[in-house]
Amino acid sequence: MTAAQKMEGGGGGRNKVAYLGPVASYSHQATKSVFSPDQKWELEPTVTIKEVFDVVQAGDADYGVIPFENSTHGTVIFTLNGLADRAGSYADLAVCGEIYLDVHHFLLGRRCFGGAAAGDASLKHIERVYSHPQAFGQTAAFFAKHLRGVDTIDVTSTSKAAELAAADTTGKSAAVAGEIAAETYALDVLAASIEDRDDNTTRFFVIRKGKERQEQQESSGKEGGDPYGNKHKSLLSFTVPHRTPGALADVLGFFKSRSLNLTSINSLPSLLEPFHYLFFVEFEGSRFDDPEGRVKAVFEDVERAALRSTWLGSWENQRRR
Ligand SMILES: O=C(O)C(=O)Cc1ccccc1
Structure with missing residues (x-):
């Protein structure tokens, strides 16, 4: 069984994700890999990442x-901003x-007539x-080499980008998008695998x-999950006293002393005062599967030391290596 089939629907009828x-974005591809659109899942496109948070919080979709994060370019700030929830709009997510x-x-774009053959298209007409x-x-790197000054x-x-490039009948616009978007928006591939x-x-x-509800996820067996046995991850956000030396080190030390391995750390401006930060720590462990009580204990440690801390979820680790 893949992680895909394990998300629960909310009863009879189709469940919205x-x-x-629009269609053919990378988010669409990722969503389809878990929620295959059929009688059970209805996939709802939004215009922004923020709107995904809004729709789920409003109860208009079961999942978002x-x-x-990306392995080359790092954290997606729009998503981190939603998770930061500074206005308290997403308390239930x-x-x-x-x-x-x-x-x-x-x-993706329109091939220049008289240009080079397919697979090696001229880019001179792209503005x-x-x-x-x-x-x-x-x-x-591709832009620095082939599209300098454009x-x-x-x-x-990226799929919105493909839609806009397709709408330009002069052929002078292009988009960076997935291969699926070429077909969806009837565009030519001007260059492939440009990452x-x-x-x-x-x-x-x-x-x-629903923060208190545990997702009905089973172990993915051979197909998914971490082969080293790190079955779950959790995410926590917190702020620490700004002027106390070592306050952040103290919080990170709690994870060390409970033998909980960190998997990512991020920060955003807290917007409480300039140069004051909200931290996000992700670690191996689950609030719902915590036989030794280490996760519960670390939450309590952080709660004591932090000005504010928020548990943002526990889920099954899908990293395979
Ligand atoms: O724009 C998209 O297609 C997205 O889903 C966001 C994104 C953009 C680039 C890489 C991965 C996800």
Whole structure:
């Protein structure tokens, strides 16, 4: 069984899953890999990542799929901002799953008539390229070599970028997007696999409403999960006293003393005061599967030392290596 089939529906009828659209985005591909659209799952595209949070919090979708981090370009700030929840709008949301997607970028547009043969298209006619900022960050070397001086325009998703490139009948616009978007938006592939690194991978989070509910996930057996036995991960956000030397080191020390391995650490401006930070720590362990009480204990440690701390979810580890 894949992680895919394990998300629970909310009873009879089709269950909705929100993702960053329009169709053929990487988020769409990641979502389809877990929630195959059929009688059970109805996939709902949103215009922004923030809207995925809004729709799930409002109860208009059972799950949401959001890109969290990329192995080449790092954390997706729009998602981190949603998880930071500074306005207290998403208090009920929890991360309940993760999806890894190999990401290969394509330059899509209209082939220049009289240009080179397919697979080695001339790019001389391209005046602007649309994409998601993450995709630009993952293809910087290609741009430096082949598209120097061309305008790059940030849009909400790579599939939106393909839609915009297709709408330009002059053929002077292109998009960085997935191969599937070429077919969906009837564009030519001007260059294939333009990512800076061929191990380019994006990790998506699955979010849902209901912090106290444990997702019915079984061990993935051979197919998924960490072969070293690190079956779960959890995410916590916190702020520490700004002027206390070692306050952050103290919090990180709690994880060390409970033998809980950290898997990611991020920070954002807290917006409480300038240069004051909100930290995100992700570690191996689950609040729902905690036979030795180490996860419970570390939450209590952090709660005592932090000004504010929020548990953001526990889910099954899908990393295979
Ligand atoms: O824009 C998309 O297609 C997304 O789903 C966001 C994204 C962008 C680049 C790499 C991975 C995910």
